[in-house]
């Protein structure tokens with residue numbers, strides 16, 4: 001039987017998924033094992049949220065194809081799902097807003113359950129913390145916690161000048177929480193130590209070591225496809241077939257958005273994580 005203090009967690013991964021790889025799926029398994037090993041969490045759901053076309057990153061193919069591939073990749077999973085909300089927005093949506101959107105969705109569902117329960121039990125109220133100090137995200141004991149799942153490269157990108165708003169970093173790590181999978185070439189522990197913001201919220205950041213070095217990256221997959229090389233076993237078979245059937249990833253598609261001087265996500269003037 002589950003202990004009183006086990007918190008339910010939903011993991012949310014944001015990215016291009018251009019295309020989705022086996023490593024993206026593995027991130028979820030690693031994160032779930034790590035969190036559940038602590039005895040404090042039970043991971044109930046994983047959500048993959050591909051960016052929309054408005055992200056305008058070089059080589060980013062159409063959202064409908066990236067979404068279709070994530071759907072095929074998650075078809076057999078009983079807990080990892082895809083959500084199209086972000087993908088279908090006409091403009092690029094900052095990650096903090098995407099996390100907020102999903103948090104609100106979970107909150108609404110739980111409040112509705114509460115409303116039904118009120119007939120029998122007094123309504124339980126969520127008390128959100130106004131400042132993000134401390135490790136607990138909200139005070140309602142049975143509330144589900146949403147955490148952003150990412151690779152160490154994304155965590156370290158918090159330090160790239162003008163890429164992230166300071167308040168967005170505060171919100172993501174301070175209010176929600178982050179699960180970060182190590183990636184060779186990145187040292188998340190050192191990065192957290194060197195950032196005052198991340199150090200302050202370190203209890204909300206779960207660093208998960210990937211012991212089996214697995215450097216599958218979508219960039220390498222696209223490169224192999226452009227060169228007519230096999231990508232079998234790097235991607236789910238259904239995704240490989242989808243790419244072949246639709247003739248995706250060519251020298252031409254890699255030039256998509258190449259003429260975009262400043263993509264929307266590069267436009268911030270605020271300070272980055274210090």
Ligand SMILES: Nc1ncnc2c1ncn2[C@@H]1O[C@H](COP(=O)(O)OP(=O)(O)OP(=O)(O)O)[C@@H](O)[C@H]1O
Pocket residue numbers: 013014015016017018023024027149150151152153154181182183214215216217218219220
């Ligand atoms: N090999 C990996 N190890 C750990 N995290 C990974 C790995 N590959 C991707 N991720 C993480 O998956 C999320 C979504 O990644 P994204 O779609 O940008 O894939 P990517 O392989 O990093 O793409 P690209 O090569 O096009 O930059 C990000 O948080 C990224 O850090």
Ligand SMILES: NC(=O)c1ccc[n+]([C@@H]2O[C@H](COP(=O)(O)O)[C@@H](O)[C@H]2O)c1
Pocket residue numbers: 014015016017051055057093094095096154163164165168265
């Ligand atoms: N300021 C921000 O919110 C911000 C900046 C850069 C990237 N991101 C997100 O990080 C992810 C990175 O994906 P890529 O590594 O494929 O570019 C995307 O989901 C993107 O929306 C968010």
